[in-house]
Structures are given as C-alpha cells and as structure tokens.
Amino acid sequence: MIAFDLNCGNGHQFEGWFSSSADFDTQKSSGMLACPLCADVHIHKALSVPNVPRKGNQRAMLPSAVALPQADVTGPTPTATESPSPALVELVQKLARAQTDMLDNSQWVGGNFAETARAIHYGEEPDRLIHGETSTGEAKALADEGIAVAPLLFPVVPPSAKN
Known part of the structure; x- marks a missing residue:
C-alpha cells in the first residue's frame, strides 16, 4: 500500500491509500476519487516527503531515546473553510x-x-x-x-x- 497526501480543487487536504501509483491514476481518471469534506472530484497529489527507512547498519547508531520538542497545543483549532454540502x-x-x-x-x-x-x-x-x-x-x-x-x-x- 502507498499513502498519498491529496488536495481537492477547494484546497482541502486529506490522505488516500492506494495499492500503487497506477491505482491512484486509474481511480482519478475514472472519477472514483472525491474530497471527503466537499465531494469535489478535482483531486491531485500534494507534495510530500517520501518515507525512506535507514539502512540496517545505521539503526544501531541512533540513541535509544530522543526527546522531541512538544507541540504548542494552545493555539486555535483549525476549522473547515466551507460547510458540508x-x-x-x-x-x-x-x-x-x-x-x-x-x-x-x-x-x-x-x-x-x-x-x-x-x-x-x-x-x-x-x-x-x-x-x-x-x-x-x-x-x-x-x-x-x-x-x-x-x-x-x-x-x-x-x-x-x-x-
């Protein structure tokens, strides 16, 4: 399976899972893809960073625990810009x-x-x-x-x- 970050024509972002890149292309060309927020069928792939795993011999060099910075959760909650259909x-x-x-x-x-x-x-x-x-x-x-x-x-x- 492969996950793609997707955007609709109205700017909504969402994730889609497909068996292959060709499967995404087939579903898109047949009109099977639609935005889950607004049902727009003009879907395209968003830019995303590929998930490339480290080599097996590099994993041992990583520290056992890494402290990650805490996200600021006090900010405003994002809301949809458009109401549902x-x-x-x-x-x-x-x-x-x-x-x-x-x-x-x-x-x-x-x-x-x-x-x-x-x-x-x-x-x-x-x-x-x-x-x-x-x-x-x-x-x-x-x-x-x-x-x-x-x-x-x-x-x-x-x-x-x-x-």
Missing part, C-alpha cells in the same frame, strides 16, 4: 433520525449486550430489539454464531449517565 447534511440528519427511531423502539441492556443477544437468539428470552455495549471481539463472536449485530453510527449516552 446540503446533500451530506441531509443524509447525516436522516441517518441520525433512523438511529433515534430504532433506539426508541429497542431496550438498553448495557454491558449485558452479548449475553442478552444470545439469549434472544436461542429463544431463552422474548424476541425484541436491544442495544448496549460489547467488545469488538464479542461482537465478532456473535456474528460468527449467526446473531445479527451492527455498530451504531452515532454515539449513545447510556440512560444511567443522562442528567
């Missing part, structure tokens, strides 16, 4: 409404999500929609057992943490 805003709002509707019709089971999902799947508890918390490994194990699971697109505050 109306279509993107509408899509995100629709997804948020769909998730809210689903949550309104499901039961919070907290950290017992995996156990409750299994109990429902195997008929030990009544069939119903649930949502809660589980680890990535446990979610994969549920999916491997044929139990339908999906991550929520937007963060959810547990009922016990609400004011």
Whole structure:
C-alpha cells in the first residue's frame, strides 16, 4: 500500500491509500476519487516527503531515546473553510433520525449486550430489539454464531449517565 497526501480543487487536504501509483491514476481518471469534506472530484497529489527507512547498519547508531520538542497545543483549532454540502447534511440528519427511531423502539441492556443477544437468539428470552455495549471481539463472536449485530453510527449516552 502507498499513502498519498491529496488536495481537492477547494484546497482541502486529506490522505488516500492506494495499492500503487497506477491505482491512484486509474481511480482519478475514472472519477472514483472525491474530497471527503466537499465531494469535489478535482483531486491531485500534494507534495510530500517520501518515507525512506535507514539502512540496517545505521539503526544501531541512533540513541535509544530522543526527546522531541512538544507541540504548542494552545493555539486555535483549525476549522473547515466551507460547510458540508446540503446533500451530506441531509443524509447525516436522516441517518441520525433512523438511529433515534430504532433506539426508541429497542431496550438498553448495557454491558449485558452479548449475553442478552444470545439469549434472544436461542429463544431463552422474548424476541425484541436491544442495544448496549460489547467488545469488538464479542461482537465478532456473535456474528460468527449467526446473531445479527451492527455498530451504531452515532454515539449513545447510556440512560444511567443522562442528567
């Protein structure tokens, strides 16, 4: 894989990963690349420094720990110069409404999500929609057992943490 620093016609900078330089050229010429901030399809490579590793015999000469200067994090936070497209805003709002509707019709089971999902799947508890918390490994194990699971697109505050 190769990473390229990319710019769109509106000046947004972002990173793209491709299997090769030719893959980037193919995707660009076919119109498959678009800016993730504004959906502009006029994408070009930005100047970047290549990542050239040191030779094996030079690594031993490096000190074991190098103190790096600390960045100034007190400055202003950079913001996007343009707002997202109306279509993107509408899509995100629709997804948020769909998730809210689903949550309104499901039961919070907290950290017992995996156990409750299994109990429902195997008929030990009544069939119903649930949502809660589980680890990535446990979610994969549920999916491997044929139990339908999906991550929520937007963060959810547990009922016990609400004011």
